[in-house]
Amino acid sequence: MGCGASKAPPSAGAPGETPATKPQQPAAKPAPPSKAPSARVPTAPAEPPQDPSQAEALLAACTAGDLDDVTRLLGSAGGPNGPADKDGNSPLLLAVANGHFAVAEALIAAGADLEARNAETVTALLLAAGEGRTKMVDLLLASGADKNARNANSGATPLIAASASNFTEAAEALLGAGADMEAASIGAGWTALHWAVEGGHAATAKALLRAGADKEAKDVDGRTPLQAASLAGFAEVVEALLAAGADKETRDRVGRTPLALAAKEGRAGAVSALLVAGVGVEEADDGGYTALALAAENGHTGTVEALLKAGANKEARTQADCTPLVLACTKGQADTAEALLAAGADREARSAGDRTPLHVAALGGHTAAVEALLRAEVDKEAKAADGNTALLLAASEGHGAVVDALLKAGADSEAKDVDGWTALHLAAKDGREEVVAALLRAGADTSAAIGDGRTALDLAVQWERTHPDGRTALDLAVQWERTHPDGRTALDLAVQWERTHPDGRTALDLAVQWERTHIVDAITAAAAARTAKEAEAGAGAEAGGEGGAGEGQAWGGRQAVGVGRGEGEVEVEGRGKGKQGD
DSSP states (O other): OOOOTTSOOOOOOOTTOOOOOOOOOOOSSOOOOOSOGGGOOOOOOOOOOBOHHHHHHHHHHHHHTOHHHHHHHTTTBTOTTSOOOTTOOOHHHHHHHTTOHHHHHHHHHTTOOTTOOOTTOOOHHHHHHHTTOHHHHHHHHHTTOOTTOOOTTTOOOHHHHHHHTTOHHHHHHHHHTTOOSSOOOTTTOOOHHHHHHHTTOHHHHHHHHHTTOOTTOOOTTSOOHHHHHHHHTOHHHHHHHHHTTOOTTOOOTTOOOHHHHHHHHTOHHHHHHHHHTTOOSOOOOTTSOOHHHHHHHTTOHHHHHHHHHTTOOTTOOOTTOOOHHHHHHHTTOHHHHHHHHHTTOOTTOOBGGGBOHHHHHHHTTOHHHHHHHHHTTOOTTOOOTTSOOHHHHHHHHTOHHHHHHHHHTTOOTTOOOTTSOOHHHHHHHTTOHHHHHHHHHTTOOTTOBOTTSOBHHHHHTOTTOBOTTSOBHHHHHTOTTOBOTTSOBHHHHHTOTTOBOTTSOBHHHHHHHTTOHHHHHHHHHHHHHHHHHHHHHTOSOOSSSTTOSGGGGGGTTOOOOOSSOSSSOOOOTTSOOOOOOO
């Protein structure tokens, strides 16, 4: 991670330091910089006249590294501190940015402002350190540049800039000059050591540790460099910090140790290094999550196995009363669930709401996790506090694949919740077509009624339960391929006269009421076809004639219905013709 502009608080320079006054105007051939620039106190020269074209030429020469042109132009372009470019870069900044050491020397000797900043508030030393130009860093430090100058946007110091980019030699030069090791950037509050370890820069981190950087410094999240390295997963850096004596059990603002942070992200190398160092595996964060719980919830199977091997408690519970297996199943981490099951985790462990791992996996629609649990022979009929089985939960949420898996494993399709609802009731109520079809294929009882007497079909024909394309559950049911195991379709079931609403209305009555013309047509056609079939078999009433017996009574006195028919009439074979009843 680089030193972004969003990372740090603006800062003035280091206490007690003042910018150097302007040096005297150099001769045509500038002398090399003094080895002890702080000792000389030059007088301010008179400003030479500025020629805009010459100033632009000087900027171009500094960018190109043309020392002869730079030397020639210094006198006519307004000196080394003349106009900057459109991005606020002075001649010195351009020379440093492009690595032109001799040009930088000449500019410094001519009195260039070492602390001039561009539009991004970057000084020459910040720029040199961030680009790893060690020789340039040495020159600027020797010339008196502020070693702790901060980027006003990010709060980065030259040492932070070098450390974040893994420029070890530049960092060592700054450390040798006494740069502040504990200055922190804006935002994250990271020191140079934090920046180095987060990027996995082992050599730079070791240099900082040798120089005495605070290995227990905390960022805004309360994390030390060891926690930052563990979270990022850099095993070599973790090992270096542990070898330097970093606190391996330190906690951040939410109570997480280095091991917990590494486990949450599945950082196998860091986890291994911490386990070798003997960290505790049962430490829980403020939410009761152990390292194993965090790894399980996030599906890091390898880390889970490493922690189990190290003796982690596979039944440790969070404050929400969840075991690692419950957490894995809640998030659908099937492989992790299998690893925990293989290690002997309690497959029937109850969590909030008295739910088992199978309940939470089914509720979330996690088919692979459900199948893993079924292979482990969990109790398919276990009931939660609300009386729901896994099948009921899956049906209520419309998870067709999970419903299929449970039915194939032998789950009871007639199980009821505390309100007496079956899976078919729940699916029909919300128009879960895929689930309804699966339950019908499995032979679910379509005649089962809830407390107020309504069947699944009654629930399905509620007009407000519409599909995204405008179809209702009953519209979907008229698709002829949706058949009951005995060969009947939903329409066959709908026309059975005994399937009535508590107030006496049939499915046809409801279809008429809500002006579902195509459903009326389909039901009446199905009724006619059924009557004809029964007549042929000798089981039905005699065809024709008004008010016939048997199926002729199925209409509850309604011999014809009219919905959008103009005349309000429709003829039904074997039932005569008449007006729609009230």
